[in-house]
Amino acid sequence: MSDAPATFTRDLARYRDLTTSALLDGIPAGGPPYLYDLVASYPSRHGKGLRAALCLATCEAFGGTRARALNSAVAIELLHNGFLVHDDVQDASEARRGGPTLHRSHSVGIAVNVGNATNLLALRRLVDNRATLGPERAAAIVDETDRMMRHTLEGQALELAWIADNACDLDDGDYLRMCLKKTSWYSFVYPMRVGATIAMGPRPADAFTRFGWYLGAAFQIQDDVLNLTGHYDRYRKEIGGDLFEGKRTLMLIRVLRACSGPERRRLKAYLAAPRTARTETDARWLLALMERHGAIAHAKAAARQLAGAAMFEAARTLGPVPDGPARRFIHDLVRYVVTRDA
């Protein structure tokens, strides 16, 4: 649930169902076991489909049709799912969208392969764009994809490095830079730039990048807050998994800066220990520490501020666009992002 209007929820579901059917229809039948059958696994578990919806709505708002953007929307959703499969391996996560993660239900080897196959099917969709969008726009979308993947891998590398090196002296700026690369670009900047490219041609305005960047940061912070405070049956991820993982969220970074003496020593030792050595007692203590130091309130306030900035950029980006359902959808998405509780 969120404060976004009912039309938003309805439109989001429509965009999602359109993309999911096209995605599942395009997965090759047959082939060896544990490959294409498992490519369908995460997409069948009903994610929100935000990224594909944003691409379709942007294309429509700027004068294109959703039919022309569908191929790219499917590619976006595939890349997202391929990224999740690998990300779950990388973070040793246990649950995803109400089911076990793929490396847990099968094996790390199979999960790595399925993630690669998911990415390959996305690449093929981008190749198919040549026929439907012509060579110039198809090539521009490949270039956007290359750029997005570079940002995503660099963001992922930053986060993995923080854990590998047990980074304990980060600040909010470090977090926001990581977030721009790891979340904003592939979840918001890229879908909008692709939708705009399909509607209007290569090299869309920088306003899309700024809008997506603020929106993505607000989204990721809200996601991290929900990981700590949400309820499993709504949110359907591991609750508090971030605590066990030692993930450098805005909350953890705040606590590391705020606490001192024995608290800080205990926290650093907790973060230095291997994940399997961290107990539930430790994780509860860390959560209480975050509450005591106002870290969760700080993160919520930051998400609201970033959503405000996104709202401002949205008004600019959508300025020249006549009113209509797609424009309203993008506008409402900002409200949805920070008021959702799942």
Added chain:
Amino acid sequence: MSDAPATFTRDLARYRDLTTSALLDGIPAGGPPYLYDLVASYPSRHGKGLRAALCLATCEAFGGTRARALNSAVAIELLHNGFLVHDDVQDASEARRGGPTLHRSHSVGIAVNVGNATNLLALRRLVDNRATLGPERAAAIVDETDRMMRHTLEGQALELAWIADNACDLDDGDYLRMCLKKTSWYSFVYPMRVGATIAMGPRPADAFTRFGWYLGAAFQIQDDVLNLTGHYDRYRKEIGGDLFEGKRTLMLIRVLRACSGPERRRLKAYLAAPRTARTETDARWLLALMERHGAIAHAKAAARQLAGAAMFEAARTLGPVPDGPARRFIHDLVRYVVTRDA
């Protein structure tokens, strides 16, 4: 060492050095730690560079220049290294080219990310082909890449499924089908088809596919034999790692068909156990069993036969090509593949 002439070894080293320099020069400087720095790790450990050499030589033999093929040769070598990084994670291998595997020196999470970054840098090289080869040949090479990656992932899936399901009733045909997909296509068929596309235009003759397929099967079987019988300081992989891994080689498939009663029961139990539960005593017993049932001699004979078939296809493929160093290099490659001892 191998029976191939000294000119072959010299030319292989030249092709390799050319590709390796271009590859390393193209890795982005800077960026977050544990990303581009580690992309350089496996390529710096001096592989043989066979795949890139085959692409360059094919382009030259059919009237192109190596300068026009260099970008694609680098992409081929990057895709090979990205594949090795992921393959080592998938097989839980310990050593690669004389050093620890990347997931062992760092972490599974970092290795998955570095493999993805390596693949992305390859993709970018293929995008760069637009400027140097024109849109038609560049698009044809992307299509060849898509097809190759599909085969590779399906071959990898087959092999992972055999281990996951503890397949004990395979035959030589199953092995050869897996090998076509997992090894032949990306190591031999693809480099030749790309080299031929650069020299002559899209859709090269099927003869390249047949030639590469036999050559790849001979290569892989020889590789599996060397894993069992080679010496670490020459071969620089884990000796006998395949035994611990339960890898379905032609030798293991042969032994599974040849042995019966208590031997077969012990072998199936060994293969059903997790890798970590397999002892060196078990592995030595399995090696002795392979020798007793003539499985290694059978594999060596199969490799020689396949090399013979490759030789026949090479003569056909290279038939219209005038004599010259690149033609001779491709010809000698066949001899190299089955007589190498490292």
